[in-house]
Amino acid sequence: MEEKNVSKSHKVLLVNRKSGAFSGVVDVLSFDVAEILLETELGMLMIKGHDLHVNRLSLEKGEVDIEGRIDSLAYSDVKTPGKQAESFLGRLFK
Numbered sequence: 001m002e003e004k005n006v007s008k009s010h011k012v013l014l015v016n017r018k019s020g021a022f023s024g025v026v027d028v029l030s031f032d033v034a035e036i037l038l039e040t041e042l043g044m045l046m047i048k049g050h051d052l053h054v055n056r057l058s059l060e061k062g063e064v065d066i067e068g069r070i071d072s073l074a075y076s077d078v079k080t081p082g083k084q085a086e087s088f089l090g091r092l093f094k
Contacts, residue, residue: 008041014070020047022064028057036066044076 010024024041031037031054036047041062052068 010040010042012073014073017049017070019065019067020070022066023062025059025062025064027059028054028064033068038064042075046072046074046076048072048074 008024011022013021022038022040022045025038026041027039029037029039029044031052033052034048034050036052036054038045038047047066047070049068049070049072052066052070054064055067056063056065058064
């Protein structure tokens, strides 16, 4: 029997829009107090808000913890990992 596409693990735990724990993170492409761009196992994840801070980052475990006021989470299916954040944003706003 052939195995088809094996699903990878990605979890988001959001608490009162003030803190978030993310697993299945491959890379942090950019971050500042207004937005954080993560490459996850299931695509790109843009986190927007105010006073955002990365409290814990473990790329070996694929985990990121953030704090601040989280306004939105938006996913994009970019198939080529490692692309620069600017090209992702350019495709997102076409």
